Amino acid sequence: MPRNPASPLQRGMWINELAGSGTAYQMPLAITFEGPLDVPALLAACTAVLDRHELLGAAFQEDDGELLIVRADIPPTVAHGPEQPPDFDVRWGPLARFTLTETGPDRHRLLFVAHHLVFDGMSKDILVRDLAALYAGRPVAAAAPPYGEVIQAERERVEEALPAAETFWKARWRDQFEVFTPGGETTASRRPGPGASVAALSGLPDPGDLGVTTFEHVLTALHALLHRYGAREPIISVDLSTRGPETAETVGLLVNELPVVARPEPGGTFRELAHQVRDELRAVYGFREVPLARALGGLSPRGSLTPVSVSYRRRGPDPDFPGLTADVDWAMFNGGARGALHLQAVEGPGTLDAWLRYDPRVLTGEDAALIAADLRAVLGQPPDTPVSELVLPSSGAHTSQARPTEPAAVAAAAPPEIVEGVTRIWCDVLRLKHVGPHEDLFDLGGHSMSIINIIARIDKQYGVELPMDVFFDNPTVEGVAEAVAQASIHSGA
Template sequence: MSKVSFAQRGMWVTERLVGAGTAYNVPLAVRFGAGLDGGALLKACAAVVDRHPVLSMTVREVDGELELVPGEPVAIGGTEEPFDLDRGPLARFTLDGRTLSFVAHHLVFDGHSKDVLVRDLAALYNGRTLPALEPAEDEDFAALLPEAKAYWAEHWREPGETVVHGSPLRVRRAGDALVTELRADPQVPGLTRFETLIAALHVLLAGYGTADVVTAIDLSTRSPRDEDRIGVFVNELPISSKPSPEQTFAEFGALVRERLREVYRFRAVPLAAAVPNLRPHAALTPVSVSYRARTGPDPVFDGVEAEVDWTVFNGGVRGSVHLQCVDGRDGLLVSVRHLPDVDGARLAVELGELLAAVTADPETRLGDLVTFSGPVIAEPAVARHQPRATTEVEQVREIWQEVLGVSPILDDDDIFDLGGHSLSITQIIARMEKRLGLKVELDDFFDHPTIAGVMGTASHD
């Protein structure tokens, strides 16, 4: 057994309390031509699982801590059913004719793991013997933590509303989604394609009326020894900016590049470790981006043609909009996953047009690229429920005190100030529902982390 990482704990809490549908599923597909040896391919799948035991692991609560423990065997030819976080497995292979589909839960698999999986699968199918992997190491960011705390004390703020097409986006939960694809090949001197994409996205969001733009990006935390390992080596961190109509895109892009380089220094430090009382959500911000570079050719399966679909849509999204980007030899492939009430197709078109415009002339003023419409003024939030009767409040107080081991707890005491964390919150929510029939949404708990706040949003089953 081994302890889970900060990223895994956040995913587990979200799944256990509110569910994430398919938003945490990480799929890919390999389509083969004639000449496929199906038996050899399935044997290679089993060998990949043996090589990467994390695919057979699941997460359980053990003595108040979350641990990675062995789960049920990985299904080779499994059915499309929701993953069972208690029993596992959290990965499966399905061979349908000449199409191999693979899907794993993000608890044990990240974007770079796709490359490792297909590369190892091809090597094993071709009869190669792969060298043994070095033992995995637990995440270690202690040396960087003091500096990261100082940096985020100055730069972190809870994201406000992100405006898209006149509508303020607030959702940071996981939900069912639609998808639109965008292909682009932005070329701006002094910027990488990724830096150009992030800068363009921020300009577009500012043009829509977002006052202070904050998006989240998924950064790899892999060390060189992890390059050949399947697992979760990713950290979600925020990037903020305030585009001005008078700046040229080249000037603004340079500022974004500088901010990204600052954040890269702390890519190994989870934001939850550096920011006190951080409220966890399925997505750090309403709009987020994940990026993966693929510069080499696809692995070769001897005697058979194979085409890999690296951006298979999982049917879900974390937050309101998520851009999943693969940077290959032919440019960027951007899969725009979005909630149904967001016009993702229009967003993709406008982002593509903006990328083409800045490639044509990076010295164009931002005010000539987009129309800065000014911030959208949102209606004030209204509490959905009134506070509960005193006797019910006292029962909830007892639950808080027994879970946290602290007494007395006052109505306005913040759970994070009392030493609470995401796991203790899951225990409190579960006991409130079981004993009192009170249901609390996870995001509501994080946004109102006091007894008074929780009771103001709780509802009876």
Template structure:
């Protein structure tokens, strides 16, 4: 039996809220995000004929359910071309998702559908799905109540869907929002990935008891909803969101208006700046006051009060809340209502849906599948909410969350030194080759004799533990003699690279207070001093300083980092074990002694009996020469920065059994993908000088994400917020490192040492952690490097990680390297600038294509405004990107736009006239932005209708979003005409 719906008798103009839904459906991929559903599960004797009649009665009382949209002119609601039927068939609960997701034809209608699934003997499941265009959260309760009333033979509600349009104060709303509205930044959530609207979604359910909630809310002086929303904002603040914006669905019906089916809600933003030191109850009360201010303007769509580009959701995060009475009974059958049926898609990043009943609050955290860890977020929301209910006066930052333990453990430092290991190898195999330098092959015995001789000579000069010896030697075998000789005395060495500017060398020498400096001619391989007087009076302890290395100093004053013997030995042990290093290895020594990664390639081989092939002093940039050394000497291990590895790839790095260690700067995904097939192993190493070279290691496999992995031995990795509290897994925080590798600090800089080296909050008394200044987050594959804390930029209120944009740029086939900076950060022309080095195999770089490539994965505010193409990136002496040396972008740095349409063209004149009429502006330039001129969703529809009438072209609404200028629309019209 088919039940005909009673049709509306006249066309009804869409309300502003309905028009916003309509235009979003036409222009953006909303999917099923606007499908609202409720199910009723029946057990026992259900009369399907009575239920079919009840559905017909409800549609008759609420004819909008049987409506459709006629957009011949401005869109209006009209009777549908087909009736609303109750479809009865066999099925399973698993069928609900497909029923909810099935698309609506808005132009044909109807806008509601009812399906009754026979799920078992005397078991049925009614699935009601209605489009948001004529339905909202309150409508669900009206629908179920009226279905039950009609089924039971009692009166339905006495109101239909029509409602008087309340008077609204647009001017007052505009004044209110002028000082308050700001585009919400992309939220920080655990492991958040950018996903397009309409992406298939998932929902994570949870419940909260109302008893404790009622008691805590009363004590705090707020409503249940205000308490729940305050907890959500507090959690988002703990995730690192300094400013929190959530969009709320607010009813536009008056307080005394009877409930009715229809779209009677308005979405408005609620923005807070939670202070972690503020008590939760005080924050909840301040939120209550802010909500009261917002409620006063609930009848005015935000797009009517401010210039707002249409979007699927007002803000990335939305919240909906409803209080439900106990559902009505259906005579003769048991019934259970599910108010939280998920439509399978989200309009933004996530929606928190809360339905409060008599005993529990049912929650559903809904998000795009894979966007972030919703299960973790739901659990942490419940944890924070529970803590707030138990102690409402607790400061927001002190509300306990499940704290992840730091990665790694710490034991004792090795008690012997690098020199002990080296001398033992020399005694065991004195004739084995230790160093290859040009045509010279230096044996372990000869190297040991020379180092021991030098140590004796230095001791006679009073050099020993506590002393500092400068080494100003080129990269030759004598350099290793100097390093080993100084370490054998128990003193520390101070690298003074002869290639550095004289002024810098003088500063380091004077600032460090070196006792002496070993220069060319001061060290030889003949072992001066003899062995008789070389025995140390006191062997160096693990806590004695082994070397002092000055940071690059590209900005600010360079500072010397003092690293002890135990830390150095621990690092080399960790690298040995991770790499499986043996006496059969051959390492390439190409790094300056002033760059601490040199300790691995110079000293690790000598502690395991392997060989070091030294790159000539002037060969560190000659990748072709390095590859010849690798081939000639069968090198097995090469360590270089990512910039160095790019040079080797450009020089024709062949495939083979090379173990590649990369570090010193972030490893781009494209470089990892290009390098991994050519090497036996690709090890991504991470660590600051202050924690002894490398603190984390990750083996990068083909196709796997690039991470910095997990800690080396005797090391802990902590991801902390600004107050040094652990952050949740998947949330960005600063990386602090503890363990044996932590250096003594900065030589002669006690204040700076105290600032960056802090007591370990989770360790034994006296242990310390070092703040790296690097932003990371903990993911399933280890720590992900996000960039420097001090590289993070803010643009128009958005916090932006340049590294995220750089990673996206690097995935374009025409880009070999990418860097992103913020130009004119405090001026009127603040903008993101991308610097790229082209991939030589792909030829030129198309700036517009690059920006489009970024826009497909990242929000609009993260798309660079300018692209600067360079032949090569400037590097620091240590081979890292020198951001300070990047050239300033010119005024013409913005990529070329499509050629402007000819102003004399008839089409241009017609489109310009239409814009002037609709916007009521006399003078509009061909490249002025529609939304900057005050355009909104209704404006777009009016312009599109007039273009259709006057030019006979149906311009898709998404054109107005993608190219919101007269020139852009004219170009689209030309394309549409050509395609006919």
């Protein structure tokens, strides 16, 4: 595998991982088999799948300020035995693993887990389809182009679209961390962490004559809820696939998270809001390959672009493993949360299943269940109902107060000489003549690799290694200088 530059989305995910994200970026998939399984054939098929898709054998390393995709020192594994928590290491590997476990007579479970750096939702369809074909001895699709070529072609398209994308997003984007729920307003955490889950939808809602897709119908319902909870102009980030015909067979991270803003009109109906959301989503889709941070800059690290997000995927057909019944858990929960609230939906032939994944540091389980009930209720009401008159089960329920995140402890001011030294480091790394003590690193054009370089320079000058989360909490010269001063005291440096 040649060394290739990582994509902007991979850089952002990598910095979150180094800061500590738990299981938030793990992508699990489980297949339960019933029948006389040919264990050696299935294990051989697993190995062939890993060999076939090069990115599953990758790791990510920084070299002179650039994040590179490299061949992992520790390759992905295929195991036969009890399931174990993944031991992923983004720098050295592995970032993918198969585990086959016997769960009863003629009953087995195959668990696949990959890091989101090398895998996305559409990759699940490719992996399961290839696995079934290789197990059965059927021919597989032609190999995908090398991932480096895919990223390079995407990078060229992004550069071409940047001017128009910058104009588009300047008129729409506003950064926010407020979350509106049945329990009130609270503030989301920027950091990924442990999560929880409640079932939200089971079965396809009927859009009737709305003139929108099922995805647009569901997205409108969530916007309507946030507006009813108190958000004047609700904003929800959505995962949009960046795949084209040339990447239809590529296993990798080919998705971009972008915001969709709704502006409900006073007295407006659900139908009118649905058309507005449809039109906005389709306008956003025109810039689906351009990361928001690339178009605007100044975005601080965060697990999710906005506190509330949606991923919606239409999966392929059920796999055919000869002589076996195979049940695929397409949306297996990873136990983590990247934002305050995430709706994960998978549409299959005639079915739709969706779950609300939420951050218990921000929302209560009671409020998450009420949001799920409200979502189901809104999807079942007449489309010409004014948004302000939609009947919500939560309006008659006793709700707990949403949980605000713990404020960071206030550190003592750093000595002037440390502030001065950190300022010089920032000026050198960012190539600026002047940086004020309260200016935000990301407003100054900093990014994930800037953080890596600043940490390395601070370690060299002060003998302390700062954790990544310092740049989540207070990404200013003063905030970093305070962290250096505290670390120096604790280390005796």
